[in-house]
Amino acid sequence: xxxxxxxxxxxxxxxxxxxxxxxxxxxxxxxxxxxxxxxxxxxxxxxxxxxxxxxxxxxxxxxxxxxxxxxxxxxxxxxxxxxxxxxxxxxxxxxxxxxxxxxxxxxxxxxxx
Amino acid sequence: xxxxxxxxxxxxxxxxxxxxxxxxxxxxxxxxxxxxxxxxxxxxxxxxxxxxxxxxxxxxxxxxxxxxxxxxxxxxxxxxxxxxxxxxxxxxxxxxxxxxxxxxxxxxxxxxxx
Numbered sequence: 001x002x003x004x005x006x007x008x009x010x011x012x013x014x015x016x017x018x019x020x021x022x023x024x025x026x027x028x029x030x031x032x033x034x035x036x037x038x039x040x041x042x043x044x045x046x047x048x049x050x051x052x053x054x055x056x057x058x059x060x061x062x063x064x065x066x067x068x069x070x071x072x073x074x075x076x077x078x079x080x081x082x083x084x085x086x087x088x089x090x091x092x093x094x095x096x097x098x099x100x101x102x103x104x105x106x107x108x109x110x111x112x113x
Numbered sequence: 114x115x116x117x118x119x120x121x122x123x124x125x126x127x128x129x130x131x132x133x134x135x136x137x138x139x140x141x142x143x144x145x146x147x148x149x150x151x152x153x154x155x156x157x158x159x160x161x162x163x164x165x166x167x168x169x170x171x172x173x174x175x176x177x178x179x180x181x182x183x184x185x186x187x188x189x190x191x192x193x194x195x196x197x198x199x200x201x202x203x204x205x206x207x208x209x210x211x212x213x214x215x216x217x218x219x220x221x222x223x224x225x226x227x
Contacts, residue, residue, distance in 0.1 A: 033213045042117075042204050042217030043158070056214055088156060092213075100146045100208035102215060104158035 002027050004093050004105035012111045013081050021076040021108045023091030031055075031099050032074040034066060035090040037107070043090055049074050050096075078110075086112045115140045117207050119218035126195045127226050133180075134190045134221050136205030144210045147181065147188045152220070153201040161203070164188065165210075192223075200225045 005024045013019050025032050031050045035043035045058035049068035063079040072093070078085055088109050092102035116139045126132035138147065149161040164172045164181050171179050176196075180189045192199055202222050208215040 031213045033215075035215075040219075042206075042219050043215075045214045045216070048213040050213070056212070058214070090158060092158075092215075094213055097211060099211045099213040100215070101148075101160070101163060102208075102213065103160065104150075106155070106157045109156075 004029075004091060004103055006089075006091050006105040006108050008108060009106070010109045010111075012113065014113050015081055015083060017081050017112075018077065018079045019081060019110060021078075021089050021091075021110070023074045023076070023093075023105055025072045025074070025091075025093030026103050029093035029095055029103070030072050031094045031096065032068055032072065033092045033094070033102060034074070034076045035092065036060070036085075037088040037090055039087070046076070048099075050099075081112045083112050086110060115142070115207050115216045117205055117216050117218040119205055119221050121221045122219075123222045123224070125224040125226060126192070128195055128197060130195055131191060131193045132195055132223065134192075134203050134205075134223065136188045136190070136218060138186050138188065138205070138207050138216075140186070140207065142209055146208050146210060147179075148206040148208070148215070149177070149179070149188075149190045150204045150206060150217075151199075151201045152204060158204070162190070195225050197225050197227060199223060 033048040034046040037043040047057040
C-alpha cells in the first residue's frame with residue numbers, strides 16, 4: 001500500500017509568482033485535503049476535494065485554488081505569492097465514509113522571498 | 114466554531130517514564146472524532162490515536178492511551194514507557210464525523226531525556 005506522496009519537497013519563489021504543489025493520495029483514498037502549517041503552529045485547513053470538486057474551504061483567499069484528478073491526485077495552486085505564504089503545505093487523504101481520519105504526506109516547504 | 118487548545122507548549126520526560134499531554138476543545142456538535150498526531154522533525158504528520166466521541170471507552174494503541182472526558186471537553190494523551198523516538202511535536206485535532214476538515218491545536222513539543 002502506497003502512502004501519501006507530495007512534490008516537490010522544497011521550493012523557493014519570489015513575491016508575486018505562482019506555485020503549484022502536487023499530491024498523490026494513499027491507495028484507495030478518494031478525498032484529499034490541503035493544509036498550511038506556519039512555523040511553530042498547527043496546520044490550518046485550506047480546502048478539501050472529493051470527486052474532483054471542492055468540498056469545503058477554510059479561511060483562505062481565492063488565490064489559493066486546487067484541482068483533483070480522476071486518479072484522486074490533487075494540486076494546490078497559489079497565485080500572487082506573498083511573504084506570509086511561506087509555510088509547510090500538507091496534503092492529507094482519506095476514505096469516503098471515514099473522511100475524518102486523514103493520512104498525511106511529508107509536506108512541501110515553500111519559501112517566498 | 115470549533116477550537117482546540119493545547120496549553121503546554123513544551124513537555125519533557127525521562128526515558129522509560131510516563132508523560133501526559135493535555136488538550137481541551139470546544140464544540141456544540143455531538144458527532145465527532147478527536148485525534149493525536151505526532152510530527153517528528155522530519156515533519157511527516159503521523160496518526161497516533163483516535164477517539165470517537167460516542168464511545169465511552171478510552172482508546173489505546175500500545176504505549177499510547179487517551180483520557181477522554183466528554184463533558185469537560187478534555188482529551189489528554191498518555192505515553193507510557195517513553196522512548197527516545199517519541200520525541201516530536203504532538204498535535205491534538207478535532208473533526209466532525211466523515212468531514213475531511215480537521216481543526217488542530219498549536220502543538221506540544223515533547224523532549225525525551227536519556
